[in-house]
Amino acid sequence: MKTISFYSKLYLAVFIALFLTTSPINAQDLLDGLSDDQEQVYQVAATFKDTRIVNLQSNETPGKGVLHFVIAHRFGRLSDGAYELWGLDNASMRMGLTYGLNDRVSFGVARSTFEKTFEASVKARVLHQTQGAREFPFSLTWYSGVMCYGKKWELPEFSSRLSYVHQAIIARKFSRNLSLALVPSLIHRNLVSTSSDIHDQLVLGFGGRYKLSSRISINGEYNYRLNKSIDDIYENGLSIGFDIETGGHVFQLHLTNSRGMFERSFLSETSGTWLAGDIYFGFNISRVFN
Amino acid sequence: MKFAKITQIILGIVMTSNLDVSAQQYISRNVNVSFLSETLIENIIAENNQSSSVLDMSNGSIAFQVPIRAFHFDRALMEEHFNENYMETESFPNSTFRGNIKNWTDDFANGETHDIIASGILTIHGVENEVSALGTILFEESSWTLNSVFHVDAEDYDIKIPKIVRDNIASFIEITIHASLSPR
Numbered sequence: 001m002k003t004i005s006f007y008s009k010l011y012l013a014v015f016i017a018l019f020l021t022t023s024p025i026n027a028q029d030l031l032d033g034l035s036d037d038q039e040q041v042y043q044v045a046a047t048f049k050d051t052r053i054v055n056l057q058s059n060e061t062p063g064k065g066v067l068h069f070v071i072a073h074r075f076g077r078l079s080d081g082a083y084e085l086w087g088l089d090n091a092s093m094r095m096g097l098t099y100g101l102n103d104r105v106s107f108g109v110a111r112s113t114f115e116k117t118f119e120a121s122v123k124a125r126v127l128h129q130t131q132g133a134r135e136f137p138f139s140l141t142w143y144s145g146v147m148c149y150g151k152k153w154e155l156p157e158f159s160s161r162l163s164y165v166h167q168a169i170i171a172r173k174f175s176r177n178l179s180l181a182l183v184p185s186l187i188h189r190n191l192v193s194t195s196s197d198i199h200d201q202l203v204l205g206f207g208g209r210y211k212l213s214s215r216i217s218i219n220g221e222y223n224y225r226l227n228k229s230i231d232d233i234y235e236n237g238l239s240i241g242f243d244i245e246t247g248g249h250v251f252q253l254h255l256t257n258s259r260g261m262f263e264r265s266f267l268s269e270t271s272g273t274w275l276a277g278d279i280y281f282g283f284n285i286s287r288v289f290n
Numbered sequence: 291m292k293f294a295k296i297t298q299i300i301l302g303i304v305m306t307s308n309l310d311v312s313a314q315q316y317i318s319r320n321v322n323v324s325f326l327s328e329t330l331i332e333n334i335i336a337e338n339n340q341s342s343s344v345l346d347m348s349n350g351s352i353a354f355q356v357p358i359r360a361f362h363f364d365r366a367l368m369e370e371h372f373n374e375n376y377m378e379t380e381s382f383p384n385s386t387f388r389g390n391i392k393n394w395t396d397d398f399a400n401g402e403t404h405d406i407i408a409s410g411i412l413t414i415h416g417v418e419n420e421v422s423a424l425g426t427i428l429f430e431e432s433s434w435t436l437n438s439v440f441h442v443d444a445e446d447y448d449i450k451i452p453k454i455v456r457d458n459i460a461s462f463i464e465i466t467i468h469a470s471l472s473p474r
Contacts, residue, residue, distance in 0.1 A: 030315070030344035030353040031386065040340065042359050046374045063366030103366070176380045214375045215452075247371070247455045290365050 044129040047139060047173040048181075049217060050250045050286055051098065051123070053207035054239035055258055055266040056183055056221045059141040059171035061123050062100035065290060070096045072284040074114075074259050079277025087281060094261040098123075108145075114260050116150030121165075129172060141169040147262050160191040165263035167205075177211040185223075187268045194231065201268035202226040209243065217243045219252070223267050237270040252284040314347035316434050316471035323356050323467050327460040334368065334459065336361040343469045345434055350394025352408060354387040354467070376449050377415055385414045391427070399429040408438070414447040425467070436469040 048058035051068060062068040072094045076087030084090065096110035096119070103125070110119040127140040149161040164187070171181040183205030192199055207221035223237040241254025257272030258265065259280050272278030321341040327334040340360035345352045358379045363369040373379040389410015398404050409422035425438030444451060444461045451459050 030346060030351060031342070031355050031388070034319075034342045034344070034355055040357070040360070046370045066366065176378075214378070245375075246452075247458070248367070288367055 040132050041130050041134045042132045044131055044139070044173050047129070047171050047179045048209055048219075049243045049245050050252060050284070052252070052284065053181060053209065053219050053221050054241050054252065054254045054256060055237065055261060056181070056205045056207045056223065057123065057141070057143045057167060057169055058181060058207070059125065059139040059169045061104065061106040061125055061141070062098055062288060064100050064102045066100045067289040068096075068098040068100070068106075068286060069289065070094075070098075070110075070284055070286040072096075072261050072282065074256070074261060074280045074282035076280065077272065077277065078255075078279045078281065092259060092261075110262070111150075112261055114262075114265065117260075117262055117265075118148040118150055119145055119262050121145030138170055138172040141171070143167040143169060145263060147264050155191075163187060163189040163264040165267070167263075177217075179209050181205070181207040183207060185263070185267055187264050189264065189268070194229075196230050198227060198229045200227075203267045205267070215245045219243055219254070223270070225268065233271070234268065235270045235273055237266050238274055248287055250284075250286045252286075254282055254284075255279050256282060315474040316345045316347065317474045318343050318469050318471045321354065321356075321467065321469040323354075323361075323465065325361075325466070326464040328464070329458055329460050331458050334363070336363045336369075336372065338362070343436070343471060344474070345436075345471050347396075347399075350391035352387075352389060352391055352410075354385075354469075356385040358383060358385060376444075376451070382414075382416045385412070387412050387421075392422075398427055401428075401430055403428045412442070414442065415449050417447040419446050432473065434469075434471040436467065436471065438467045440465055 048060050050058065051060050051062065052058055074092045076084055076090035078086050080087050092112070092114045094110060094112040096108060098106050098108035100106045105122070105124045108119070108121040108123065111117070121143065123141060123143045125139065125141050127136065127138070129139045130136040143165070145165045147163045147165070153161070155161070165185060167183055167185040169181055169183050171179060173179045185203040185205055187201040187203065189199055203223050203225050205221060205223045207219070209217045209219045211217040219242065220240045221237070225234070225236055235257060237256065237258040239254050239256035239258065241252055244251040244253070257274050257278055257280070258270040259272065260266050260269065272280065319342050320339050321343045322337070322339050323341045324335065324337040338356060338360045341354060341356040343352065343354045358377050359373060361369070361372065363372065387410055389408055392407045392409055403426050406425050406427050407422060408425060409420070411418050412421045421440070423438050423440035425436060428435045442463050442465060444463060451461060
């Protein structure tokens with residue numbers, strides 16, 4: 001008798017256990033166990049809203065088959081006062097066209113009124129920040145460009161007009177709102193103004209954005225020059241601004257102490273001092289065409 | 291001993307019925323979900339082939355899970371805006387539907403196409419709404435084929451479309467679902 005009651009108790013326990021597992025399945029349970037095994041790898045998108053933070057390149061490229069057009073202005077110094085309408089009477093302009101060959105590589109050309117400079121550039125996404133099944137912590141984008149001084153100039157060699165830029169843009173989107181970038185850069189100038197001036201300028205750029213809403217972000221950048229010539233007359237570039245995105249356009253409004261909008265100028269030849277009021281108001285307007 | 295025997299028999303029945311229940315679940319991990327926003331200016335289409343669905347044949351309960359990041363657009367910028375500005379995908383990575391096929395009967399497995407009404411809770415952008423949708427179901431070669439077209443209003447899901455793009459993006463979005471479910 002004792003053994004029977006032991007077995008019957010055991011069976012009853014198993015019976016109850018099984019009964020519980022076979023209790024009616026509702027729709028809530030149907031999805032259980034689905035989400036884990038269907039994890040995919042996703043590339044983190046929109047680290048920055050545009051291909052530039054303010055002046056500095058961001059890790060973004062236009063994307064396959066996209067023509068990215070940017071028109072940018074920098075006005076005169078705020079310290080010029082009321083007579084110059086705080087700089088607004090003097091505008092310097094840059095137009096740029098960039099074409100995305102594929103989702104990684106883009107080519108660009110641009111022209112600035114400042115020193116009548118032409119630019120040609122290539123930008124390539126080397127590594128992508130990813131999340132999901134496989135996480136990679138940052139994006140790496142390469143940017144190389146050549147800039148050509150375009151003013152009439154009695155100089156024997158064309159190469160004296162040229163300068164080059166090479167940058168590695170290391171960017172990470174920390175959260176929905178916060179993205180930061182570290183941009184080590186090299187500027188090479190074929191011709192410099194004095195014999196003591198340096199041909200190769202190393203710059204460490206810091207940039208970031210914080211989204212205030214889904215369509216507006218506050219952006220900033222600081223370009224720290226790692227080497228300087230003995231009679232250095234230049235400053236480190238500091239810029240702060242807003243990105244405002246309206247569907248197809250991105251408006252970037254900013255204040256900066258760099259007047260030029262190409263790398264040689266804003267990375268190695270920034271002449272304004274914030275504290276002296278050498279602050280230029282400016283904007284970039286970009287539009288994409290497919 | 292007799293009692294033990296009886297329990298054993300019951301246990302056997304329970305175990306087979308347990309196996310039965312799992313066999314009655316049908317699943318797909320590559321459900322096709324697409325949507326269409328139709329305006330006078332442009333039509334915006336996005337497609338997603340990585341959604342999941344589970345159908346329980348025993349009671350007609352059905353569920354869908356749609357990873358929002360798996361929607362792909364013709365234009366990269368549209369996809370970016372879709373995820374960043376409208377769906378806020380980082381905060382709400384999945385949309386789900388949990389519900390029942392209201393007119394479910396076991397006769398649906400007779401190899402003919404049947405009209406169905408599914409109703410339940412649709413969650414998009416973190417907002418839950420009770421919805422009903424019409425569709426068709428067909429059982430053929432041990433798999434269920436499900437088709438449905440229904441509409442959602444972005445406003446119901448707290449998805450704000452700013453005035454400036456209101457001529458380009460419809461608030462009323464047509465959603466098309468095509469699923470082929472095999473035994474789990």
